[in-house]
Amino acid sequence: MAAQTGVRGLLRYLPVLPAVVLLAVFLAGPVLWALHASFTNAGLTGRNARNPDWIGLENYQRLLVDPVFPLSLGLTVLFVLGSAVLGQNLLGLALAVLMRRARRAVSAVVGTTVVAAWVLPEIVAAFAAYAYFSRDGTLNQLLGGLGLDQPDWLYSWPMAAVVLANIWRGTAFSMLVYRAALNDVPSEVAEAAQMDGAGGWQRLAYITLPMIRGSIATNLMLITLQTLAVFTLIWVMTAGGPANASSTLPILAYQEAFRFGDIGYGTAVATVLILIGAVFGAVYIRLLRESKR
Amino acid sequence: MTAPAKASRVVPPGEATARTRGPYRSSTPADVALLLLGACFLLPLLWLVLASLDADASHETRVPAQAGLENFAAIMTPALLLQPLWNSLVLSTGTAAVTLVAAVLAAYPLSRYRSRFNTPFMYTVLFGTCLPITAIMVPVYGLFVQLELLDSMPATILFMAATALPMAIWMTRNFMDAVPASLEEAAWVDGASRMTALRTIVLPLMRQGLGVVFIFVFIQAWGNFFVPFVLLLSEANQPAAVSIFTFFGQHGAVAYGQLAAFSILYSLPVLALYVIVAKGAGSPFALSGAVRG
Numbered sequence: 250m251a252a253q254t255g256v257r258g259l260l261r262y263l264p265v266l267p268a269v270v271l272l273a274v275f276l277a278g279p280v281l282w283a284l285h286a287s288f289t290n291a292g293l294t295g296r297n298a299r300n301p302d303w304i305g306l307e308n309y310q311r312l313l314v315d316p317v318f319p320l321s322l323g324l325t326v327l328f329v330l331g332s333a334v335l336g337q338n339l340l341g342l343a344l345a346v347l348m349r350r351a352r353r354a355v356s357a358v359v360g361t362t363v364v365a366a367w368v369l370p371e372i373v374a375a376f377a378a379y380a381y382f383s384r385d386g387t388l389n390q391l392l393g394g395l396g397l398d399q400p401d402w403l404y405s406w407p408m409a410a411v412v413l414a415n416i417w418r419g420t421a422f423s424m425l426v427y428r429a430a431l432n433d434v435p436s437e438v439a440e441a442a443q444m445d446g447a448g449g450w451q452r453l454a455y456i457t458l459p460m461i462r463g464s465i466a467t468n469l470m471l472i473t474l475q476t477l478a479v480f481t482l483i484w485v486m487t488a489g490g491p492a493n494a495s496s497t498l499p500i501l502a503y504q505e506a507f508r509f510g511d512i513g514y515g516t517a518v519a520t521v522l523i524l525i526g527a528v529f530g531a532v533y534i535r536l537l538r539e540s541k542r
Numbered sequence: 543m544t545a546p547a548k549a550s551r552v553v554p555p556g557e558a559t560a561r562t563r564g565p566y567r568s569s570t571p572a573d574v575a576l577l578l579l580g581a582c583f584l585l586p587l588l589w590l591v592l593a594s595l596d597a598d599a600s601h602e603t604r605v606p607a608q609a610g611l612e613n614f615a616a617i618m619t620p621a622l623l624l625q626p627l628w629n630s631l632v633l634s635t636g637t638a639a640v641t642l643v644a645a646v647l648a649a650y651p652l653s654r655y656r657s658r659f660n661t662p663f664m665y666t667v668l669f670g671t672c673l674p675i676t677a678i679m680v681p682v683y684g685l686f687v688q689l690e691l692l693d694s695m696p697a698t699i700l701f702m703a704a705t706a707l708p709m710a711i712w713m714t715r716n717f718m719d720a721v722p723a724s725l726e727e728a729a730w731v732d733g734a735s736r737m738t739a740l741r742t743i744v745l746p747l748m749r750q751g752l753g754v755v756f757i758f759v760f761i762q763a764w765g766n767f768f769v770p771f772v773l774l775l776s777e778a779n780q781p782a783a784v785s786i787f788t789f790f791g792q793h794g795a796v797a798y799g800q801l802a803a804f805s806i807l808y809s810l811p812v813l814a815l816y817v818i819v820a821k822g823a824g825s826p827f828a829l830s831g832a833v834r835g
Contacts, residue, residue: 261655358580
């Protein structure tokens with residue numbers, strides 16, 4: 250009898266199977282394959298493509314010696330901190346706060362513009378950003394109009410260019426999160442604080458921000474994960490150059506695997522990135538579970 | 543999991559406007575600050591529009607000396623425009639359809655049966671949404687080489703469906719939870735099976751939610767550059783995101799106007815779909831997370 254209900258219980262969950270198979274083959278599979286391949290000398294072409302040899306920790310030892318890897322790790326941290334944690338997060342919050350105080354028409358127009366940069370296909374956004382920052386692009390036109398220096402941004406300041414471009418591209422997400430969060434703050438609370446003589450900044454710092462701290466934590470985790478994975482924007486704008494000056498981990502993994510044909514080493518870089526993502530993912534899920542309790 | 547959680551809650555428009563009308567509306571300094579920020583977001587987009595109308599466009603933003611549609615006319619060829627857009631359509635529709643079917647099947651037991659299995663499963667799936675997809679592209683390429691699936695449209699569709707599934711399962715389950723189980727119970731009394739009840743009663747009641755999930759996955763797939771860039775090699779299979787990059791990467795130095803025109807035509811479908819979802823679902827929130835590298 251017990252066995253029968255067990256079988257019935259399993260049968261009831263049969264419809265989950267297609268999803269589980271897809272996830273196992275195409276998500277879990279590649280992650281496990283990555284762990285394995287990062288211990289081999291798998292190549293893109295030639296003998297090592299068909300019969301890779303097990304080389305143990307050699308790829309990971311190379312990561313420690315290769316001067317490009319720490320550079321790339323540092324650039325990734327800079328990219329995430331600069332464009333997501335500081336840029337998108339603070340600008341998104343500022344936009345959301347301003348939109349509550351501005352006239353409805355103004356906030357609708359500006360909101361649409363910000364969201365448009367985010368809804369565009371990533372390759373189109375990347376081309377637009379490339380044109381904007383190129384030597385004779387819009388930014389230098391503006392600087393020239395002000396009588397300032399006009400550097401070649403993509404060559405002299407590649408990280409500044411990709412960080413700014415990613416802020417432009419991704420701020421809409423934070424803005425939408427914070428608009429929804431601010432809408433859930435009851436206006437009575439703010440009114441009461443106003444009666445007690447709290448100014449705008451005080452209300453924001455002591456009342457509003459603490460009330461939406463859950464949304465802030467969620468938003469920070471999600472934009473960090475999204476920004477860690479950014480490839481197309483950087484690839485189109487600088488291709489990681491000049492001389493690795495803007496090659497974050499996704500770019501480095503791609504270059505090593507497909508440009509230099511060293512799948513094993515590229516996969517080791519990718520594995521590091523997957524592990525970083527997994528740590529942030531685990532923290533995010535913990536935050537979420539705690540907020541549900 | 544802000545996105546799916548919010549997606550199921552349709553806010554009546556009246557309520558939202560009443561709440562946003564706080565104690566401080568319509569302040570002119572806020573208008574000015576917001577307009578300045580909005581202008582920064584608009585500039586890169588402005589280049590795209592102006593260059594598309596300018597037969598001798600460069601990286602500069604300028605009003606065309608002679609505005610015209612030559613650029614659009616120049617790219618209106620089957621090989622350059624129609625084939626890639628068709629490939630994008632096949633890829634995105636296929637991905638959205640596979641994702642939706644798998645997500646609905648998986649969501650049903652997770653929504654309707656009580657089991658110890660549900661919570662760990664949902665959190666594992668959520669963890670899957672945190673995976674940086676760009677990091678697994680090198681291993682996925684390796685997997686596709688081993689299975690001889692490179693340049694296969696169906697295999698790419700299955701992979702893209704797998705990457706979209708975690709988010710889709712969460713959204714679909716939330717929409718399904720909103721359909722009361724008592725409505726199905728009447729059907730079981732009439733002898734209908736679980737799957738018949740799902741098809742005839744539950745799905746029609748959640749069709750708006752299903753539409754949101756479908757469009758959400760479609761937009762993501764349509765805009766995706768990196769996955770088809772790595773997995774689809776032959777020109778006959780490449781979607782617009784990749785063909786635009788390879789074509790203009792090679793001939794781009796002279797044809798900025800055409801590049802901009804192509805970008806606009808390629809972006810229009812997702813902009814239109816976004817407007818539909820943002821209007822229909824009550825909140826643009828349904829699309830949060832649509833941008834993942």
